[in-house]
Amino acid sequence: METKINVVITDDHNLFRKGIGALLSDFDFVDKIYEAGNGLELLSLLKIADPFPDVILLDLNMPEMDGVEAQKKVRELYPDSKIIILTMEDQEHIILHLIEEGINGYLLKSADPDEMELALKKVVHQGFYFS
Numbered sequence: 001m002e003t004k005i006n007v008v009i010t011d012d013h014n015l016f017r018k019g020i021g022a023l024l025s026d027f028d029f030v031d032k033i034y035e036a037g038n039g040l041e042l043l044s045l046l047k048i049a050d051p052f053p054d055v056i057l058l059d060l061n062m063p064e065m066d067g068v069e070a071q072k073k074v075r076e077l078y079p080d081s082k083i084i085i086l087t088m089e090d091q092e093h094i095i096l097h098l099i100e101e102g103i104n105g106y107l108l109k110s111a112d113p114d115e116m117e118l119a120l121k122k123v124v125h126q127g128f129y130f131s
Contacts, residue, residue, distance in 0.1 A: 003029070004029055005120065005124055006055075007024055007030055007053055007054065008057065009034070009036070009057045010036040010037075010038070010070065011062065016109075027117055030120070034049060038066075039069055042058070046077070055083075055084060056081055057086045058083055060085060061087070071098070071103060083104055083105070084123055095130075099130075105122070107131050
């Protein structure tokens with residue numbers, strides 16, 4: 001039997017979070033699903049999350065604290081956390097910068113559900129995934 005994982009979806013668009021949450025709940029290897037509307041909410045959630053999320057799905061463009069800043073803070077506080085950037089941004093310099101910062105994966109919001117499943121599995125088992 002496959003080990004179940006816990007995931008947090010961090011995005012400022014409620015409908016998008018709910019949609020991704022519904023998709024994740026269809027994956028038999030996903031257990032608990034958390035939601036945060038921005039980086040500050042994510043950091044507050046991580047302090048109290050039980051069980052702690054195995055993977056953080058993180059949008060780049062959010063109010064209050066964006067994904068770039070949030071992933072820096074998460075790296076400082078929880079260095080073993082696995083982070084997949086989930087965004088519309090496909091600018092190479094941004095992606096390269098985030099890889100240097102230590103993100104584990106990168107997925108465009110336009111990706112197929114199958115690719116989301118693959119990305120989660122690869123990040124959990126191999127430590128990285130880049131579309």
